[in-house]
Amino acid sequence: MAIFHWIKTELTKTLDGPLVALIFTLFVISLGMLYSSSQGDVGAVLTQANHFAIALVLMWVVAKAPLEYLSRLALPLYLFAVVLLILTALIGEESKGAQRWLDLQVIRIQPSELLKIALPLMLAWYFDRYERVLRPINYLVAALLLLVPVALILRQPDLGTAILVFASGFFVLFFAGMSIRIFGFIATLALLVMPFAWGLLHAYQQRRILMLLNPSADPLGAGYHSIQSTIAIGSGGFLGKGWMDGTQSQLNFLPEGTTDFIFAVIGEEFGFVGVLLIFLVYALLIWRGLKIAAQAPSLFSRLAAISITMTFFIYVFVNVGMVIGLLPIVGVPLPLVSFGGSSAATVLLGMGVLMNFRANRRIVQT
């Protein structure tokens, strides 16, 4: 009994109870909605459960690692990820008009996913290192560290991941105290550059943005996803049509119902009430993340924690925004709910980092 208790505490002592509870709640929602939107495909549910299991192991490992490993690993991990990104651009596999995957014989990976965790760690480490001697030049270097991988990801092209990676870096810069005026300047510059950037976008990306402005212009073409997901959500009404009873998803009018558009299935089958409940789960998770960030033991951990938490929010915001027709369709999954292994892995890596900070918060406070 004592041994069993020892194993239990050893296994779980660095894990954060509230976060684990919220993550498992999302797992249940994910598997349930997946079963519905795949029309009862047990195979898909098991595959996703497997994804979650692997991601949980990663989370556990990261949570248990000594805190200083994370800051030491930040630079090598970042460099490794950027090199992989460059390799992807050179020798990556092309599918559906985008070059996102790198086949390393042993494992097929999507380096851009790695950046979602590597970039905030890198920038947090950078600001932590130069904390006493912060000069404007440091912000410039940080911006460069941010923009290089984002530009590489945009080139693939993968607008959704680029937005998330950019957000993760941006939050570090912002919370590191970068001057609001500089943000204002950059934002103005971005607005001025936008017409030129438009020309750099791929035709399908331009179409998706235009379509957002007027989805009914091409109801069977570019606007189809947006219209059908809006119908699915709207027709769910207040209480929803019931689990497995959503006509839009069950009869395949809703495209990508198991992946990027799974939120529409929730909206259709569980209505406004279901939407509020899942929002509550996400809000609690983010609240927990903010609390961990506020209590984190160092500038590195605070910056990394706040970036991971706020990026998680952006994840949800962009996905829901595109599913309900507020944002262009950029291919961002609903974190921890959409079908897919790499997204689950990177999100739970981030959660592992948060838990690590949580577990080590007392180290310097005492």
Add this chain to the structure above:
Amino acid sequence: MRAHRYRKSSSVLNEFNARIHGGIVAMLIMSALLLGRLFYLQVVNADYYQVRAENNRINVTPILPNRGLIYDSKGTVLAKNYSSYALELLLGGTDDPDRVISGLADLIIISDEDRRRIEDALRVSSRFSNIVIRDDLSEEEVALFTSNAYRFPEIQLSAQLYREYPYGEITSHLLGHVRRVSEADLQRLEQKGLKTAYTNSDWIGKVGIEAFYESTLRGQLGLNYVEVDSRGTEIRLLDRQNPISGQNVVLTINIALQQVAYDAFADQNGALIALDPNDGSVLAFVSKPGYDPSYFVKGLDTTTWQQMLDSIDRPLVNRASSGVYPPGSTLKPFLALAGLEAGLRTPAWSMWDPGYFSLPGSNAKFRDWKKGGHGQVNMHKAIVESVDTYFYKLADELGIDTIHRYLTRFGFGAKTGIDLPSESNGVAPSREWKKRRFGTPWYPGDTISVGIGQGYNLVTPLQLAVATAGIANGHSLVQPVLTKAELDPTFKKDSTSITPTRVRPLLMSPQNVKVLQKAMEGVMRPGGTAANAAAGATYTMAGKTGTAQVFGLKGEDYDENTIDKKLRDHALFIAYAPADDPTIALAVIVENGGHGGSVAAPIARKVFDAYFKSQP
């Protein structure tokens, strides 16, 4: 344990904490944006999106009703339905219908008419409705398609009902025909607010009884509510609203009599209307030549269509109720009655006929058909021998205004109101009519020609038959009707009997009418112009012959053996029988047939014989 640097007083930390609050506010605002939009979609507009989701999911497919049958008065079927196979293009299934159709054309004949119809349908049809490519496939074609069906996943073989007319061209002008609805039909139906009652592969009655009784015969579309997935594949039947079969229509026509009448024309063209003078029931309605209505049902190819339009015999013209002809001498009994009623003539009044008539103060001679004239002529003789001179003089004395008044009373110049579409008015000439039509005043000479039915007057065979029925019954102008009942095919409802709706009194003295009845009996007796046609009949007949000029060549130069057939005179004949208690009245016209007595009257005799043989 090595500690990280951690300084509570750091300005960076203060800034950090301030910015966390900013971040929270930003997240709350963005979340409110999402929730606001979700509230708008799911709470405010839920009904709208629920309807749109249902429209996605539910495909409403029409089920065509059984069209009502058409019977003759003895219960013989004149129009029925048979089932056969059609090839339909599933529109959800292909982006390139042209390619599919040209691929199919290698296997199965697709006419130009079919192609044009498909093009029309493609232009107006919705995403999931099917379009008929070919109708009424033969057994060989069905077998050929079935064995190649795997090559055409976009095409389906479907069982359909087709219209069949067992009597073909004999009833073609009477019944008309059904065709697939055209784009123009759909537009017209839309204006009437009936568009949803038809599908775009539907049938519609185009002419004749089929068109006039369209709403009766048609029935009501049924609807299948089918759940479909995003590719249009049917998942299950949600609901079915059964179609309501059309009502059967029973005609007053006696098809045996119609057949006899049609055959009696042999190779000649013309029209014959036979009706019951007491109630207006039409017994035979013949317009020759007819056409084969199955051409229209199965889809007409351009060549055949052009041939029908160009044919000198004009087979698509309904001569019986839409064709107009000069009445010739068949108008004389009606003018004679006008003379009696107007008080200008008595039966005994007589005149000397020198073989011509001249207007006072004029040398121009209006010639009688008989050189040298008929001698002393009273009204009876004027009818029996069809004396032109008598009627030249009578017409001149009556004047066009009086003539117009009496001809109108017999229904000339106006539609009879028969239950058929596109009936002609004919012409009962008057001063106003001529002024309107030609912009010239009426001349006295115009009246003289009217006296022998040869001037501006134009009548339809139907008008002539109705006017004849008026003399036959002696008191009323009946409204001709072709149908006597509408029957519910399921016998759930009582059948509706159709009785003549309008019977207008002639307002003429019975004695005066009697004079003309006797005179018309005289026409059929030895010495009369149609005596030969009545020889040996077991019943008594009354009639009047007519020969209507087609071409203004009358006189010495006219020789019917040398003149072009199309310029020859029309032969006319009106008659009723039995003379003392008539049960049938008719009008016959034989186009370019020559003399009424020798050509048209024998046709009437055959119809009468057949009619009385069948009567118990």
